[in-house]
Amino acid sequence: MGKQKLKGKNLRAIQYSSxxxxxxxxxxxxxYYKHSTVEEQLKLLIDIKENYQNYLNHEHLNILAEVFKPSEKVIRQEIALLEEAKDFQVFGRKHISSNAYQQMKWAMKLPIAKQGALMPDAHQGYGLPIGGVLATENAVIPYGVGVDIGCRMSLSIYDLDAKYLQRYQYQLKVALKEKTNFGTGGELxxxxxxxxxxxxxxxxTPLLRQLHGKAVRQLGSSGSGNHFVEFGLVEVGTDNPWNLKAGEYVGLLAHSGSRGLGANIAMHYTEIAKQKCLLPSPTQNLAWLDLDSEEGQEYWLSMNLAGDYAKACHDQIHYNLSKALGIKAIAKVENHHNFAWKQKQADGSESIIHRKGATPAEKGVLGIIPSSMSSAGYIVSGRGETTALQSASHGAGRQFSRSKTREQMTRSKLKKILNKEQVTLIGGGLDEAPIAYKDIEAVMLSQRELVDVVGKFTPKIVRMDKA
Incomplete structure (x- = not known):
């Protein structure tokens, strides 16, 4: 080989394969060895490959020696579930599908599970069932919170009567069309x-820095699916939390969440949780992050920011519509779901309470439990029931999947339902037709231990996606 220049084929001949x-x-x-012959260079290179450990501290050759150092394989052991699911409280069992019930049973087999409850609006979801409440020990489950982090209901009450809805129906519809926007990527x-x-x-975090621009653009907009902004009538009795005169008022009710910000946070940290927390296939979407870990702290910070962003979106929805119509609220009610709270238990210990499609119902805490686009929902006050982890349903809950609802519903059928209830719909897919939802009266009856009814909201002008 003499004074030949070292080439790739020379190296492949001595099993340098990468x-x-x-x-x-x-x-x-x-x-560093340009004055050595190719034979001398190859001899050295063979020795580096076969005795890499001798060169790990070499001034120049250490980086090549590292290539031949065997990679340390981290053996990650699958986490064992409990043999038997811990008991959990179920409200309205007859309204809950077997697959949602089974999902909750799997969640109660997690070694971090402390207590659980299933609300009467429960149906199958990802991770926890929608309507599932789970208390854990110093751990947060991203899919136990959900994709739409901090999704909430918010109701503004105006000192206006039913005649206002009839007299200004055109202006209300224009305001809903111009001051709200729905769907993936929706911006005002x-x-x-x-x-x-x-x-x-x-x-x-790098992720939050990346998502800031999207948050700016999507502020005040709403998601797709069952998200809505609607005007309707609020009925209150003599004994109400706002000391209002008994009767009917105009209300503005919104249901939406943290938009692309929350969705990206959820997906990012769910993947991290799945990599760090190996679970058997039925429970993989329940992978958790230890709150003492860096990733757990990042998620907790990000989740809380997304929850505050969801509230900010609602602030803007109500502000933009009130300003456009020249009206001012005299009372407001808000509550959120798809979130995790640090909460003291009866025994004095702190738990992480996941409410996936379930809302806080601590004693005296107000909330809204809506039904469908054509049915009345309820304003409630929590009773603080500990067996429900101080929670209640977040709505009537689906009884039919989206595909099954579309199979049974036509535009003409939907129009007849809405005409009968004197509801105007702007947008809205057939998969959100009223038949998709459980009977709100039966759901409320099943959670009479959890909440007291303090008012009623009946939708009249409804804005949803697909307008």
């Missing part, structure tokens, strides 16, 4: 300000 090893060998020999198209956009948490 491109990285070949590239490093050629570079190092040319730089006009500049908005809110303190949430200046929160320092947006600089806390």
């Amino acid at each position: 491109n990285k090893a070949i590239s490093l060998a050629v570079s190092l020999m040319a730089k 198209g006009f500049s908005q300000k809110h303190e949430i956009l200046d929160r320092k948490e947006f600089a806390a």
